[in-house]
Amino acid sequence: MKIGVLKETKKGEKRVSISPNIAKQLVEKGFELIVEENAGTSSSFKDSEYSKIGASVEKRGVVFKESDVLIKINPFDEEDLKLVDKGQILMSQLYHKSNTELIEAIAAKGATAFSMDAMPRITRAQDMDVLSSQNNLAGYKAVIRGAYEMTKIFPLMMTAAGTITPSRVLIYGVGVAGLQAIATAKRLGAVVEATDIRTETKEQAESLGAKFISVDNKGEESEGGYAKEASEDYARRQKEAVNESLFKADLVITTAMVPGRKSPVLITAEQVSNMKNGAVIIDLAAAQGGNCELSKMNETVIHNGVKIIGTTISPESVSTNASDLYAKNMLNFIVHLTENNEFKWDLEEEITDGTLIVQEGKIRKN
Template structure:
């Protein structure tokens, strides 16, 4: 069996799915490995680093024609997709909601497609959970980026010339990215507030030293899978009123709220931004899905009423080495579960919840 990976579009995605460390693990499983030329060079991984481990380096056509398992970050380009053949297995994060037509065409060719953002929230799947590993890094980096664009000190500083008050940070959405943002901002000396539609988040926020903004009499808007679901109009109105008042005293807002498969909910609206202090910063991690903040534009800094509104399509490109290390480990753990080492073949056991949930039929 041969596992392979080709380079992503470098203008969009700098992460890779097989690092040298993980290549060793695939070899130990008994898999042959092929990668594209200069596959990890931009991250400091030379072709020679891979070759020393017994990895073959080849061109895309050869790779895609001979691979049994292809591991990627996102869906391959149209040209590369056309080179795939029957009974190959694709593993990655393929966003089946927006790539529905392409995925249907692949399914017609009897190509097995496993999209890891569909993993069930169960204990056995935690080591494969790409959403958690990548969101953790994104939450951390969003704080660093927003702080670097905030033109005041973050921690309280007492000097002979006077006292600088600590910056006040609001984290919107207390999932994995939000919780890491709270922890990072708190470590750097900020006063941190957080809000989330899931009441269960309150305890987690407070355990990290944040102050949870709760709406009186609100219902718990959490799915059985642990994700947030859409709020009712009544809840949204109460949330808006609370946010509008809170934002008047906030210096930095980190937006992380997403609903799987849907446009990001618009939470920070124009009138709220107008009442924020000039010099404040909004960092919108949901930018690629429409943004939680009004006026958010992908890969731009928009200034409204003195407030900087920032959004990036892929913040993880700024942490591509760390992100690749974690992602490649997640993918390896998934492939290990999928691969029958004894019989040296892929075992699509639909009684395994991990395989059944991630296989796109």
């Protein structure tokens, strides 16, 4: 089986789907790797590192022409699909629920497509879950970005000139990104509070040293391991519960996203108006509309002295680590799907069934 590793073309993207270390492991397992020229350059991986372990490094057109399987991180775009042939197998994050035109275009090419963001949230799939591996880094980077943007330091500091009180950090969403954000902010010495619609996350947040802000929940928690979209009643009660902490916070990090839907608005413009002058909001859900009503993707908005930074779950800013983790997820996924270097196509198996969106031109999942 020939696996093609494509260079990411999305603006600002620095990751690569297969790192040299994982490429070596795939070659040792009998797969043939064809890597696009300079695919790993932005992640500090040289073409020569791929060549050394037995992969071939080729121009983009050659990778498309000679590969049985094509791997990316971001969705295949219109230019990619011009080079895709019938029968080829595509693997990337496709976001199929909100990207129906792409799925139809892949089907029209007679190709097969697996969506990495559709990985079931089950124990067996944890080592293949790219959302978790990348969000982990995003939670860390959100705190580091916040520390850079703030005009205060995080820890308590006793000096001859006086005592500096610790900063207060509030985190919305105690998923993978939120938990890492809690851990990072605590390590830096901040006072951390967190809230989430899923009451089962209370123990996890508290185990990392955060105070959990509980909101009475009436059974509208989660499905498939993801938070569900909250009702208007829950959203109102959450605002009332967290307002005191929000208005005292120096840094707020929001991470709440619902697969295939617009991000829920957790912080209104009115709430921002009541926040501390100089406070910073890092909105990791900006790509799907934002958890803050005032967020704008890839922009910094100043409102009443509060700095609102709308961003993605930016693991590309730590692309070397992010690429290694994504690549390990891909290795585990490919090994899971194959036997003797051929696809098993076990459609009764939960991981295969959940991630196989298009099969030989037929759309399986909408």
